[in-house]
Amino acid sequence: MKNESLRIALAYVGVIVGAGLSSGQDILQYFLSFGRIGLIGVVVLGILNMIFGKNYIDIRLLLSS
Numbered sequence: 001m002k003n004e005s006l007r008i009a010l011a012y013v014g015v016i017v018g019a020g021l022s023s024g025q026d027i028l029q030y031f032l033s034f035g036r037i038g039l040i041g042v043v044v045l046g047i048l049n050m051i052f053g054k055n056y057i058d059i060r061l062l063l064s065s
Contacts, residue, residue, distance in 0.1 A: 012053055 031038035031045075 008057060012057070 031042045
């Protein structure tokens with residue numbers, strides 16, 4: 001089960017982040033160009049990404065069982 005969870009997590013990160021955004025540097029530079037409010041935007045984006053990712057995986061696991 002732990003190996004399967006890790007595979008799913010890594011696949012999700014690969015799809016969301018992708019090869020072009022592997023460092024996340026361009027997203028960070030974009031948001032930080034707005035100053036402190038941009039840093040808050042990075043944090044909010046990360047939290048939303050985790051929430052929607054978890055919901056997607058939960059729904060997928062529910063439908064496959």
